[in-house]
Each structure stands twice: as C-alpha cells, then as structure tokens.
Amino acid sequence: MKFPLFLLLTSALAVSALPAQALDILPGLWEFESKGVVAGGMPLPDMQEIRAQMQKLPPERRQAMEDMLTRQGVEMGDKGVRACLSEEQVKSQALPFQDDRPGCNQEVTERSDQLWKFRFHCPDSQGEGETRFASDREFTTVVNIVTAGKSGVTHMESHARWVGSDCGGLKPGQGAR
Secondary structure, three states: OOOOHHHHHHHHHHHHOOOOOOOOOOOEEEEEEEEEEEEOOEEOOOHHHHHHHHHHOOHHHHHHHHHHHHHOOEEEOOOOEEEEEOHHHHHHOOOOOOEOOOOOEEEEEEEOOOEEEEEEEEOOEEEEEEEEEEEOOEEEEEEEEEEOOOOOEEEEEEEEEEEEOOOOOOOOOOOEO
16 A cells, blocks of 8 residues: 555654653754554555655655655654754753644653653544653654544654754754644
C-alpha cells in the first residue's frame, strides 16, 4: 500500500513531537528518528522511503513541504526530523510540540529521572506512552494512539539524539499547529 507523502511526514513529525516534556536535556539541535510506526495494522515507511518520495515531487511541491516543516520548527535530518530546542524551552520544560489545539490535554502520570509516563486526550484521539531518558543527550519514546472513527491503534517509537548546540538557520518551534 502506498501512503501519501503528507501522511508520512505528519507521522514522522508526530513521532518527533514526543515527549512533550523533558528532564535536563541539552538545548540545541535534536534529531528524532522514528521506528516501528504502525497505523491501523499497517507499517509506515521509514525515513529513507519518505526522503525518496520527497525527491520525486515537483520542485515547487517539495519546497512547499519543506517550508511547512520549517514553519513548525523542524527539518529533514540524516535519519529523521530535526528540531531546535531553545535554552528557555528546555529550562521551562515547555517544549515546542505540545498539542495546543482546543480540547487537547496531556498529563504526566509517573515521573522519575529516567522514566516519564504520560497520557493525552484530544477531541479526535487519545493515547498513552512513555519516555526513557538515557542521558541529557538521548531518549526514546513509545506511544500508542487511538483515533476516533478509525480502526486500529497507531503505535510509534522514536529515538532522539542531541546533534549539537548550533541549530544553524532552524528556529525553535512554537507549538504544534
């Protein structure tokens, strides 16, 4: 089955959106690599397949997709999507990917130095997950999402690694839109 490129990038962005909070991670450029993404029982393609599909797009459409990602504070990376986290975002633990749509809320249900468990509810979806912190430069997240009106559960796993303190031209995101 062929998945629309926008759906694939949105899924990659959703994985990169996790966790919505973090412990003492470093500010700067982070890369989020998705693994094991399954939506409604169907595995989604990996980042290399997404990149290949993007390269096949007409230049103006590819640029529009890249611009959409940039407006959300992310860009394509070597193995996933990259996001810039400012020192203020890290200190306040108000990272840029919380879903701020009306009716969405998230709560941390368990918190330790190495593990955060959370759940969320939105009008069109709900789910739960956990984030395991390996260090201030690395964490993994697993999330299961049930979407209203859709069959099956979406399962996402991501690995985040700190790339460096310099974000280049990428600006910190200001929230999921």
